[in-house]
Amino acid sequence: xxxxxxxxxxxxxxxxxxxxxxxxxxxxxxxxxxxxxxxxxxxxxxxxxxxxxxxxxxxxxxxxxxxxxxxxxxxxxxxxxxxxxxxxxxxxxxxxxxxxxxxxxxxxxxxxxxxxxxxxxxxxxxxxxxxxxxxxxxxxxxxxxxxxxxxxxxxxxxxxxxxxxxxxxxxxxxxxxxxxxxxxxxxxxxxxxxxxxxxxxxxxxxxxxxxxxxxxxxxxxxxxxxxxxxxx
Amino acid sequence: xxxxxxxxxxxxxxxxxxxxxxxxxxxxxxxxxxxxxxxxxxxxxxxxxxxxxxxxxxxxxxxxxxxxxxxxxxxxxxxxxxxxxxxxxxxxxxxxxxxxxxxxxxxxxxxxxxxxxxxxxxxxxxxxxxxxxxxxxxxxxxxxxxxxxxxxxxxxxxxxxxxxxxxxxxxxxxxxxxxxxxxxxxxxxxxxxxxxxxxxxxxxxxxxxxxxxxxxxxxxxxxxxxxxxxxxxxxxxxxxxxxxxxxxxxxxxxxxxxxxxxxxxxxxxxxxxxxxxxxxxxxxxxxxxxxxxxxxxxxxxxxxxxxxxxxxxxxxxxxxxxxxxxxxxxxxxxxxxxxxxxxxxxxxxxxxxxxxxxxxxxxxxx
Numbered sequence: 158x159x160x161x162x163x164x165x166x167x168x169x170x171x172x173x174x175x176x177x178x179x180x181x182x183x184x185x186x187x188x189x190x191x192x193x194x195x196x197x198x199x200x201x202x203x204x205x206x207x208x209x210x211x212x213x214x215x216x217x218x219x220x221x222x223x224x225x226x227x228x229x230x231x232x233x234x235x236x237x238x239x240x241x242x243x244x245x246x247x248x249x250x251x252x253x254x255x256x257x258x259x260x261x262x263x264x265x266x267x268x269x270x271x272x273x274x275x276x277x278x279x280x281x282x283x284x285x286x287x288x289x290x291x292x293x294x295x296x297x298x299x300x301x302x303x304x305x306x307x308x309x310x311x312x313x314x315x316x317x318x319x320x321x322x323x324x325x326x327x328x329x330x331x332x333x334x335x336x337x338x339x340x341x342x343x344x345x346x347x348x349x350x351x352x353x354x355x356x357x358x359x360x361x362x363x364x365x366x367x368x369x370x371x372x373x374x375x376x377x378x379x380x381x382x383x384x385x386x387x388x389x
Numbered sequence: 390x391x392x393x394x395x396x397x398x399x400x401x402x403x404x405x406x407x408x409x410x411x412x413x414x415x416x417x418x419x420x421x422x423x424x425x426x427x428x429x430x431x432x433x434x435x436x437x438x439x440x441x442x443x444x445x446x447x448x449x450x451x452x453x454x455x456x457x458x459x460x461x462x463x464x465x466x467x468x469x470x471x472x473x474x475x476x477x478x479x480x481x482x483x484x485x486x487x488x489x490x491x492x493x494x495x496x497x498x499x500x501x502x503x504x505x506x507x508x509x510x511x512x513x514x515x516x517x518x519x520x521x522x523x524x525x526x527x528x529x530x531x532x533x534x535x536x537x538x539x540x541x542x543x544x545x546x547x548x549x550x551x552x553x554x555x556x557x558x559x560x561x562x563x564x565x566x567x568x569x570x571x572x573x574x575x576x577x578x579x580x581x582x583x584x585x586x587x588x589x590x591x592x593x594x595x596x597x598x599x600x601x602x603x604x605x606x607x608x609x610x611x612x613x614x615x616x617x618x619x620x621x622x623x624x625x626x627x628x629x630x631x632x633x634x635x636x637x638x639x640x641x642x643x644x645x646x647x648x649x650x651x652x653x654x655x656x657x658x659x660x661x662x663x664x665x666x667x668x669x670x671x672x673x674x675x676x677x678x679x680x681x682x683x684x685x686x687x688x689x690x691x692x693x694x695x696x697x698x699x700x701x702x703x704x705x706x707x708x709x710x711x712x713x714x715x716x717x718x719x720x721x722x723x724x725x726x727x728x729x730x731x732x733x734x735x736x737x738x739x740x741x742x743x744x745x746x747x748x749x750x751x752x753x754x755x
Contacts, residue, residue, distance in 0.1 A: 220742065227738035228747075231731055232695045238532045242519040243582060277634045278583035281644075282590065282623050284695060285630030 163339040168347035176344060180337045187329040194322045196259040201315045208308045215301055222294040229291040233284025240276060248272050249296070251303055256311075261318045266307040268300045413714040416494050421713070424722050427485060428710060430457030432729055434753045440736045441748050446470070449737055471737045478730045483535045486723065496604060500716045502563070503597045504723055508537025509564055510593060514586045516545040517554060517577070539563055551577040567592035584640065587627065591646045594620055598648035604716070611709050611717030615724075618705055620649030621678065622698050628659045628668050629694070650675055699752045703728055707754070725754055 166172045229236070249270045255262045280288035414421075432440075436456055443449045446469040450462045461481055465473050490501045512533040519529040526546030533542065541562050548554040555574040559565060570592045572585055580588075594616060601612035624645040631641050642660035645652075651659065651672070658671035673679045681697040702724065709721035732751035739748040 220744065224738075224742055224744050224747075227735065227742070228750075231735050231750075232693075238515055239518065239582070242515060242522060242524060242529075245522060273635075278581055278631075278636065281583050281627055281630050281636075282587055283626060285626065286693065287695070 161339075163336055163343050166340060166344065168344040168351075170348070173341065173344045173348070176337055176341045180334065180341065183329055183333050183337060187326060187334065190322055190326045190329065193259050194319060194326055197261065197315055197319045197322065200258050201312070201319060204308055204312050204315065208305070208312060211301065211305050211308060215298075215305060218294070218298045218301055222291070222298045225287070225291040225294045229280070229284055229287040231284075232287045233280040236279055236284075236288060240279060243275065245275075246272060248274065249299055253307075258315075261315065263311040263314055264307065265311070266303050268303040270296075410714045417497050417716075420489050420492055420497065421718060423489060424718050425710070428718075428722055428725070431725060431754055432456055432732075433755045437732065437736070437751065437753055440733070441745075443736075443740050446474070446737060446741055449474070449733075449740060453733075471734060471741050474737055475730075475734055478733060479535070482723075482726050482730065485726075486536060489719065497716060497719075499600070500604075500608075501719060503593075503600060504720055505536050506564065506567075506593050506597075507590065508534045509539055509562075510537070510567075510586060510589045512537040512539075512542070513545065513559075513562065513564060514582055514589070516542065517585070518582045520546050520548060520554070521551065564589065564593075567596065584636075584644070587623075587644045590623070591644055594623075594646040595648050601716075607712050607715035608717060611712055611715050612720060615705055615709065615717065615720060617649045618702065620646035621651045621655070621672075621675075622702075624649065624651055624656060624659055625668060625672055625678075626695070626698070628662055629665060632664060650677075696750065696752070699728065703752050703754055728752060729754060 164176075166176070249268060252267045252269050253264050254267070256265045257263075276292070279285070436452070439452045440449055443452060447467065450469060453462065454460055458481070461477050462469065462474065465477070486501075490498065490505075493501055515533060516529050520526075526543060529546055530542055539562055541558060544558050544561075545554065548558050552574060555568075555577055559568050567589050572580070572588055576588075577585065598613070598616045598620075601616065602609045627641060627644050638660055642656070645656045645659065647653070647656065649656075655671050655675060659668060662668045662671060669682050673682060681701055682694070685692060685694050685697060706721035706724050706728075709715075709717040732753075735751050736748060739745055
């Protein structure tokens with residue numbers, strides 16, 4: 158966009174005061190938004206570090222959990238079909254709540270386990286302990302997954318908001334404020350010019366007046382000189 | 390096959406000739422020879438050491454080609470995964486078993502039917518729970534174990550309520566007597582599906598034991614020891630696994646098969662047990678089970694009680710082959726093949742998941 162535009166106002170002192178007020182407002186807005194962007198950035202970096210840590214942990218936990226499934230299948234036979242057939246209500250549920258960071262509401266997911274364990278007796282006659290161990294490990298994996306999910310959604314939401322905020326900061330800094338400043342300088346120049354015009358006009362009028370007075374005096378003097386000669 | 394038969398000559402034939410020995414081979418000689426031949430193809434310790442050193446599942450496939458498994462994985466598209474190996478191994482066993490079953494005459498055919506009932510119980514429990522939760526029939530039937538298939542499988546899926554199921558369908562299946570003995574219609578509705586499974590299994594074990602005792606002779610001897618161990622093992626494991634669950638002591642006592650060595654004193658003590666120690670004390674009173682409880686722990690590197698039970702089962706099954714002219718060899722062969730299957734899958738999983746820490750946790754057979 159062209160960098161030379163300014164707001165179209167009639168240059169007057171009132172407009173000047175108005176523009177000055179707007180400039181002040183824009184500057185305050187800019188600093189507030191900058192603070193918001195900084196706070197969001199800080200939170201963003203923290204979340205990033207946590208995501209990396211959780212993903213590494215996730216790799217290990219999933220590996221352990223799959224291995225424990227292999228162990229359980231060794232002792233208990235293929236119990237997966239029985240488990241799949243008997244599933245009805247979800248035992249582990251995910252609850253979401255909102256967390257507010259510098260005005261941005263981020264979703265946080267929590268893992269909630271409710272209801273009795275319908276599969277407590279799986280592997281009763283063989284491999285029960287391995288099945289229970291497997292259940293435990295996969296439960297841990299699910300909790301970790303839910304944590305990772307909430308971290309990732311926060312990451313994405315924060316990313317969007319940071320982009321928007323930064324865009325606004327830059328807009329104010331590079332567009333709004335220069336425009337207002339240009340408007341102010343335009344008004345100033347106009348006012349100055351008007352003053353100079355006014356001054357020049359006054360000066361010119363004074364000159365004219367002086368000239369007229371001089372002419373009048375000269376006329377009067379001439380008339381007087383003429384009168385004197387006539388009066389002898 | 391005949392060479393294998395000669396090499397496997399049992400030592401006891403000379404001193405314990407029984408009446409059934411003369412007529413056994415007329416009906417069952419071919420099949421006994423066949424099963425002994427199959428037994429010779431079971432993987433040895435050296436094969437397992439080779440498998441342990443594989444880096445990928447392709448290596449495992451390569452090593453298995455040089456054993457009696459041959460190229461059973463030949464037509465599978467790569468990349469190979471463990472569930473394909475699992476399915477193919479199961480298929481092989483089913484083919485071998487069906488061949489033997491088709492050639493068998495009474496009473497061997499009924500014996501082999503009894504062997505399939507344990508798979509049938511698993512299938513029926515799967516079908517019942519699936520039907521009651523509304524799963525499509527084709528999916529359920531595809532997931533059933535082929536060794537346990539029976540004609541009325543589809544009709545189980547048609548029933549919609551437990552009442553229907555009980556009165557119309559289950560009566561026609563070969564497992565009807567087991568249902569009648571211990572599971573009422575109300576139980577089907579309320580009982581946890583695991584309890585139904587274990588109750589059926591208890592009735593099955595007891596019926597199988599009686600059948601073998603009726604056959605008499607060497608079969609009764611060999612199968613007797615195998616089934617008694619199975620019964621006692623189930624009782625102990627059910628007890629240990631029921632600590633901390635909602636299973637009451639009375640319900641638990643109803644699940645103990647009564648054909649084992651622990652009946653009746655050991656079972657009574659197990660029924661009252663509250664923790665692992667009392668179970669151990671109750672079982673150690675019986676000499677053969679004492680060494681199984683030693684050296685058991687939950688530290689990494691220790692064997693669990695289940696592992697010890699698997700080892701003892703393999704030892705008993707191997708002993709079954711020492712006697713000729715009895716049906717125990719068929720049962721033992723199936724069980725040993727299952728253990729081998731478990732071993733191969735265990736090693737494959739360790740290789741596929743690149744976690745070799747516990748790769749030695751299988752039970753070598755020969």
